[in-house]
Amino acid sequence: MIFFDRVSKVYPDESVALENVTFSIEPKEFVSIVGPSGAGKTTLLKLFLAEEKPSTGAVFYEESDVHALGKKEMNEFRRKVGMVFQDFRLLPNKTVYENIAFTMEAAGRSDEEIEQDVPHVLDLVDLSNKVWNFPRELSGGEAQRVAIARALVNEPDVIIADEPTGNLDPVNTYDVVQILKKINDLGTTVILTTHNKGIIDSLGKRVIAMERGRVIRDDRSGKYFA
Amino acid sequence: MSTKEMFLTKLKRVIRTGFFNFWRNGTVSLASVLVMMVTLSVIGLISFSGAILDTSLVELKNKIDINVTFVPGAAEADILNIKQRLESLPEVFLVTYATREETLAAFKERHANDPSILAALDELGENPLGAVLNIKARDPSQYASVAEFLESGNTLSSGGITIIDRINYFQNKTAIDKLSALINAADRLGFALTVFLAVISMIIAFNTIRLTIYIAKDEISVMRLVGASTAYIQGPFVVVGVIYGVVAGVLTLLLFLPITYWLSKVTENFLIGFNIFSYYLHNFLEIAFTIILSGVLIGALSSILAIRKYLKV
Known part of the structure; x- marks a missing residue:
């Protein structure tokens, strides 16, 4: 379903972010990508979302090369992928409700659907009492749960979580990981990048380890270190 | 939903979001509106300065006339004959006749404070002045043909000799031409200056709006990533750009009320008959249309141009 075909990314200053990376991810998988900072994890995700173009190689989603998509198909593709970032990236001038509604509006959903789904998904991440707050009024854990709700609301095929627990304390980290696990159990593919050994070990799912732009290990059993 | 319904829903959402963003970014909005007000004031200035210069040009043109002075010995019948023929010319608006005695009386009155001239007149014993015809044309450009008519042989007396002493058109012509050239130049210079100022302030307004969008650039990339078109x-x-334009336009128009009212005394003294306040009130719709439309265009175009850069993701 997701296929990286011999992908390399070299930046104009000659620094190599990715080197000949090949792997595939099946539907409904939960995959963690681990490795030290600068290993290429974030570049990998940016290439998947077509925020950046690979220097060589190609990235496929289902049958199509994501870098060959037209503008319209690109927007449709991105709506099938829910994103969760380390720094939350909520829209600061919108309330919690509006942040989530915006994603649905962008996908062209009707007002009725929005009124029905937003409270539902906020209930799922246990934030029904913060509907009309602005992001600056939320704690880190709450903000991240809003971000997850936003990623979920369009019922995406894939959720990508880029270091989602990087700014969170252990309790909130645990909550976020539990939510991601629940999402995966309901049938959504989850791709998670993290430094956190504890998370990986507790998940027991597939782990792709990266170092200096290469995949050094792809382990079905799920340990941070082999 | 049908395509049309979807379009209307999206339009409604876009407008609502615009209003929310304007309101929630209060400080940024205030700054942008103030900068935009400067721009729109300069644009308003173009309209006012044009009107002031036009009025003064018209005022000056109304002051132009031709005086035909006859020789003292000219017969009144000949003069009245010329007057009649002048009146029949299509270019001529009004001809007034001043007899020798009236001219003398006017001359004495003008020099009432100058005893030496009056004494010299007394010394002469007889009236040295000729009768005068004062001619006003319908349009200043027609004085030339009126003067030409007088210069040609049409105005000879019955005896075949000329009875016209002098025609002051040719003396005044140079001064009049120079003055109108001066006003025209001032008009053009003023226009160029205001256009220059307008361009500068437009660039400033554009940059201000660009900054407000720069602040939102992370937001824009997030919107992109959730698949917004x-x-x-x-x-x-x-x-939001359009709201800046409309709000700044309305405030500028309101601000012009006290300013033109205050300036109206100055302009009325300086330019006889021109009251900038009543000019503003009389032409309010036109000025309001120009200013608000300029505001809307600057606001919308700045936004469109500024945001393009951040939409490439």
């Missing part, structure tokens, strides 16, 4: 991201920013 270009129009859907751009729309609210354009709406």
Whole structure:
């Protein structure tokens, strides 16, 4: 379903972010990508979302090369992928409700659907009492749960979580990981990048380890270190 | 939903978001509106300065006339004959006749404070002045043909000799031409200056709006990543730009009320008959249309141009 075909990314200053990376991810998988900072994890995700173009190689989603998509198909593709970032990236001038509604509006959903789904998904991440707050009024854990709700609301095929627990304390980290696990159990593919050994070990799912732009290990059993 | 319904829903959402963003970014909005007000004031200035210069040009043109002075010995019948023929010319608006005695009386009155001239007149014993015909044309450009008519043989007396002493058109012509050239030059210079100022302040307004969008650049990339289309991201920013323009336009128009009222005394003294306040009130709709339309265009275009850069993701 997701296929990286011999992908390399070299930046104009000659620094190599990715080197000949090949792997595939099946539907409904939960995959963690681990490795030290600068290993290429974030570049990998940016290439998947077509925020950046690979220097060589190609990235496929289902049958199509994501870098060959037209503008319209690109927007449709991105709506099938829910994103969760380390720094939350909520829209600061919108309330919690509006942040989530915006994603649905962008996908062209009707007002009725929005009124029905937003409270539902906020209930799922246990934030029904913060509907009309602005992001600056939320704690880190709450903000991240809003971000997850936003990623979920369009019922995406894939959720990508880029270091989602990087700014969170252990309790909130645990909550976020539990939510991601629940999402995966309901049938959504989850791709998670993290430094956190504890998370990986507790998940027991597939782990792709990266170092200096290469995949050094792809382990079905799920340990941070082999 | 049908395509049309979807379009209307999206339009409604874009406009609503625009209003929310304008209101929630209060400080930024205030700054942008103030900068925009400067721009729109300069644009308003173009309209006012044009009107002031036009009025003074018209005023000057109304002051132009031709005086035909006859030789003292000219017969009144000949003069009245010329007057009649002048009146029959299509270019001529009004001809007034002043007899020798009236001319003398006017001359004495003008020099009432100058005893030496009056004494010299007394010494002469007889009236040295000729009768005068004062001619006003319908349009200043027609004086030349009126003067030409007088210069040609049409105005000879019955005896075949000329009875016209002098025609002051040719003396005044140079001064009049110079003055109108001066006003025209001032008009053009003023226009160029205001256009220059307008361009500068437009660039400043554009940059201010660009900054407000720069602040939102992370937001824009997030919108992109959740799959929002270009129009859907751009729309609210354009709406905000339009709101800046309308609000700044209305405030500028309100601000012009006390300013022109205060200036009206100055302009009325300086330019006889021109009251900038009543000019503003009389031409309010036109000025309001120009200023608000300029505001809307500057706001919308700045937003569209500024946001393009951040939509490439």
